[in-house]
Structures are given as C-alpha cells and as structure tokens.
Amino acid sequence: DQQVKQNSPSLSVQEGRISILNCDYTNSMFDYFLWYKKYPAEGPTFLISISSIKDKNEDGRFTVFLNKSAKHLSLHIVPSQPGDSAVYFCAAVSYNTDKLIFGTGTRLQVFP
C-alpha cells in the first residue's frame, strides 16, 4: 500500500525547458510535503517543501504546487539544467506522526 506514488519512473527534458515531476498521495492526514533530490552514490538531500495550508511554494528555479482536493503535488524546475539530472523523491508527513513517507522516485535527465 504505497501511500505516496510517483507514477513516472523517468523523465527526459532538454536543457532550458521546464521539468515537471508529479506525485500523488492517498492519506488525507498528510499535512506537509517535501521533495528530495538524490545523486548516485549519495544520500538524498532536501530540496523544497510545502505545508498543506498553501498551494504553492517557490525557491529560485524550483516551485512546488499542491492540489489537496486531488491529493496531488508537482515540482516544477525552470529552466532545467544538466546539473538537475538526479532522482527526485516526493515525501509526506502527517500531523499526528513524525514519519516521513517517500515515493518511489523519478529519474530526471536533462540533456543539452
């Protein structure tokens, strides 16, 4: 029972274009959502987060959108750069626990 789902295992985008990574969740008790980025042979690192009281959070080239009614969030990267090539994990945590639940990840490749 995967509570956080990333249905696209991979995505390929040209440099300079927009990358859109999607994430769906099933647990309505989730109230905080995060994106982590992972390079090969390294641990995941925090990228950006959003609280359920917001529908958008922006940090430089990265913007996360939250649609609570659809239980869907997305990460937009504009413009995409080759250094953004990595695996991106969506994660969620509910208000009554400290458990961070991750999705299966999406491998982004940005080509020149």
Place this chain on the structure above:
Amino acid sequence: DAGVIQSPRHEVTEMGQEVTLRCKPISGHDYLFWYRQTMMRGLELLIYFNNNVPIDDSGMPEDRFSAKMPNASFSTLKIQPSEPRDSAVYFCASSRDPKGGELFFGEGSRLTVL
C-alpha cells in the same frame, strides 16, 4: 560539522550470514530514521527513533531485522540471517524536527547478499 556517517559503504555477504549496519547521527538531532531503497518500493521507512527510543518499527519487514540505538550518537541495523532479497541500499537519516521536514541522510550502505 560532520554529517550522518554510515558504515560500511559496501557489504557483500552470503545468504545466512549476519549483517550489521552502523550509523552515527548528527550531534543534537533527536530523531534517527532507517530507510531502505529498492527499485520497486523507493525509499521505504523501516524504523525510527526519538531520543534513542524506537517509536515505530512497523516497516521492519521481518523478525530477521532488528535495530538498536544504545545512545544518542550510535545506531545499528542488524539482519540475521540475511537473504538475497535483502539486497538494497540502506540509509540512515537524522533530524531535529521531522515535522519541519528536513532529514539529513548519510551516504548509504549498499548491501549485496549472494
């Protein structure tokens, strides 16, 4: 300040052997998490501790898996006996405040069970 330190980075063992993975969290972080990364399930939470006490071990797959945190600066994840399906990358992460969201991960321990 040093980040989360895991050892070993790589472990190759034979089925039936005991495996012990180690983690040193960031000083001052009260929470410690053990995750396992596989292609099928992504980053799967195994267990987490708060102030050295196990809070939720519902993700531990079987009785063959056990985890301890004898003090604030050290934790172990043990698999006994190991099986080929345990092959994965195991991550340890620590945090001051998971509700604030940011976990700091170690570089992982890649386990291969032959």
